Amino acid sequence: EDQVTQSPEALRLQEGESSSLNCSYTVSGLRGLFWYRQDPGKGPEFLFTLYSAGEEKEKERLKATLTKKESFLHITAPKPEDSATYLCAVIWSGYALNFGKGTSLLVTP
């Protein structure tokens, strides 16, 4: 059973059309939830860490929120350069990241 589930698998938005990506997790004893951005042919780029329910973090057009069972990555007025795969990961035991399968975002002009 997957511990981290991301939805949707793929999302197509028009430039300026705000939306949210979802990451739900089933682990207990969450130590941290992480969001990464990955461009084709590159390694994941760190975006945010969230540690406790109610926490929020923002960076440019991105805002990440965390509840006890899920996290949302809100994208406000996206631009084509926001197109990438967004990965969610959790640490619940040890220090290894447990990744979801990602959401592939395409923003068209």
Place this chain on the structure above:
Amino acid sequence: GAGVSQSPSNKVTEKGKDVELRCDPISGHTALYWYRQSLGQGLEFLIYFQGNSAPDKSGLPSDRFSAERTGGSVSTLTIQRTQQEDSAVYLCASSFNYEQYFGPGTRLTVT
């Protein structure tokens, strides 16, 4: 500052050959991780080094996989007798706390 670097960026090898992949972590980061990313499987943890402690090898898929970290810095991932299912992108990450920073990866193709 300099990020995590990996070499080679691409490696093509024949089935049955051994390969070595290298990772240079960010200076000052005490922890180093190896992950594998393949189509349909997502990112999978392989092994974790922290300082001088014994590594966490719980993610290694078989005994053909091994890794070492010399002097608390550079790490080498070795795959012996490569198989076609080993084809993937191998990613290295380093951290000082929980936040892990990834290198560009090595794309391994086993023919």
